[in-house]
Amino acid sequence: MALYQPLDASCKEIRLLKITGESQGMITCRLHTVSLADGIPRFTALSYVWGSPTPNTSILVNGAELSITMNLADALKSVTSHWQASFPGSDPADFWLWVDSVCINQADLQERGSQVQLMSTLYQSAELVIGWVGAAEPERILLAFDTILILGKEFNRLAWKNSGGSMAASDLNWLKGYPYLYTLDSEGANERWSAIYHLLDLPYWTRLWIFQEAVLARKLLLSSPFASIDFNILAHTTLGVCQMLTVPQGQLTTPVSELWMALRLNTTHWKRVICIQAARSGYTPESGPREAFRRSPKYLAHRLALGSNLLEATDPRDYVYGMLGLNGLHIMPNYKSEHPYSAWMDYVKCWTSIPGGCLDELGADSICQLAFLDFSGIGFFEYPLGCPSWVPNFPARARMMVPRNGVTRNPILTGKDDALEILGNIMKVKGLVIGRIHRIALSDIPPNGANTPREFEVAGSILQYLGGLVARYPKYVTGISPIHALTRILLGEDDVVVSPTTAELFRRGFELLLSLCGFVFASSSDSSVATIEDAARLKLGLGPEANPIRWLVDNFWTTSEIHETGISKLETLRSAELYLQSFTNDFAERFVQIHKLFQDSIILETEDGHVGACPRGSQVGDILVALYGNKYPVVLRPAEEGKYRFVGNASVWGFMDGEAFLPPFSAKRERNVPPSARKQRKSSSIGRKGPNKPNRGVIPVSDLQTFEVI
DSSP: OSSSSOOGGGGGGEEEEEEEEEEEEEEEEEEEEEEEEEGGHHHHHHHHOOOSSSSEEEEEEEEEEEEEEEEHHHHHHHHHHHHHHHHHOGGGGOOOOOOOHSOTTTTTTTHHHHHHHHHHHHHHSSSSSEOOOOSSSSSHHHHHHHHHHHHHHHHHHHTHHHTTTTGGGGGGGGGGGGGGHHOOTSOOOOHHHHHHHHTSGGGGGGGGGHHHHHHHHSSSSEEEEEEEEEEHHHHHHHHHHHHHHTTTTOOOOOHHHHHHHHTTTTHHHHHHHHHHHHTTTTEEETEEEEEEHHTOOOHHHHHHHTTTEEEEEBSHHHHHTHHHHHOOOOOOOOOOOOOTHHHHHHHHHHHHHSSSEEEOTOOOEOOOOTTTGGGGGGTTTOOOOOOTTSSHHHHHHHHHSSOOOOOOOOOOOOOOOEEEETTTTEEEEEEEOOOOOOOEEEEOOOOOSSSOHHHHHHHHHHHHHHHHHHHOOOSSSSSSSSHHHHHHHGGGGGGGGGTTTOOHHHHHHHHHHHHHHHHHHHHHOOOOOHHHOOOOOOOTTOOOTTOHHHHHHHHHHHHHHHHHHTTOOHHHHHHHHHHHOOOSSSOOHHHHHHHHHSSSSSEETTTSSSSSEEEETOOOOOOEETTTTTTTOEEEEEGGGGGEEEEEOOEESSSSGGGGTTTGGGGGGGSSSOHHHHHHHHHHHHOOOOOTTTOOOOGGGSSSSEEEEE
């Protein structure tokens, strides 16, 4: 008799597993079929990494041998005891387990697809989800759990938590009572904190399916052979650690300050827990996504896709299917398709079928109709043969070290649904050509992951480009200075809160540029580079007697900007010179935003002098287009028969606030608009006002060019 009998998908049938004992050295189990349509039975779900298929072992299921991975076998040996510890006094006979690799017939692709659709119900309905982190180095995991419990207890009683305020240096005095928490060895490590990093570095935290399972679980118990801990305790501890790192290091005394620095250099591990907890806060076990998310399905799907950065899945299709239990998109999993990217195309079709754009519950983020392009582009990723360039390449995007940043304050325009049409492999979109790439910089720096660019190489290239830009253009296209424009691009999204012509912008830009010079100075073997000022003169192309600080002050603002704002160059110069005297050699934190931006991007310059950041794979001759319904300008590459390939999103200062669709820029394209349309535009234009902007008309969608992207 076959091990698996067909399940009735119409009745939402599933199989549950009961561990009955051991025979001839093998775990023995039996499967039982139940219907979720008849009510939710009492069961526990297992969340685990499948692990390597070799070596493997076998268990007996209904008397038949079934091959499973070693990691699952280790989990099956321990799950019953963890369940009993969570429900003291419960009868082991009541313990039923749902584990995907056993309860789903993996050889039946149709069954796999239908069971994937039940994942949300399964993990939300389970009375307990056991998150099996693995059996490797169980003593270290035990030490990690014990340390997390200590930290959680101390963080729970701190005043900052009760008041909702920020943590102060005095809130860390309790550490003095735990020498084993702050004592560092000769290599600057601590055994207990290293154990936590070992725990958070396990493969468990990197799997996409596990992310969904952890978010959906009403009660998640992290488990290993010797111990277990509630995920909520880990999440609370993570919040406390993040608050610790907000305390200025200068306010801390040794040895706590040394611990602070060691923790500051290892923040990536905690972000994995933060992402899960942030997603968990948007769900309730009873009703799934909270009301705000249900009103914004595009927002939810997009945020989850962004949050899945660095998550892995064996099957490329699972980057879509593994999130369906969370985002609620109505996509039928299809594991029979010979093209893995078919799932990515289904994602776009489903996304675009949801009417309009939407705002998050705070009204701060706009999710535009073309937001899926954030995960697309041949300038960022390699694509499978035959895959359209506009399709999100989720697997490649997940391998990026950090999410890509933009600098836009407002969407260019949130497009109407009829401004986008998908016909097979062709995406037809409306837009306006805003320029052509005339020059690129930093393309000679190796991309991240190959030969990771060293900081001083990136820093030197940026400074050299900046010196050349100022020499070519005394004034930027929009009327500001070239340094001002490039600084905004380098500051990325952090710039959105800064007014265009304030001293604060100069301070932040000056600090950033000084850090670039600092990297060059610290790494230079040239005997003539004895100071940071020497490094600046060398890379900016200034004369040996030039004062680089004065050069920066003189060139940061145009005369009109100084007149409008009343900024004093003399006072700014004095402040900058004082800041230089107190400048420290700790460049790492200051440089992090530059490093993030240019891991996968390069600098572009258009024929008329616009500057920005574009995909690393961009080329001279590629065109810049403002697409109706996208938040960023995009780079397109002309292809055969008048079509285009999507290279990727870009950030171009002067086109990040809808300027391409407004006069005077749009007037340059007036000759392409029929006279009748011009007359109609004058009578039906939509007004817009903004800082230092007169009321201006917006181009009707019907006047825009149609781009066929393949």
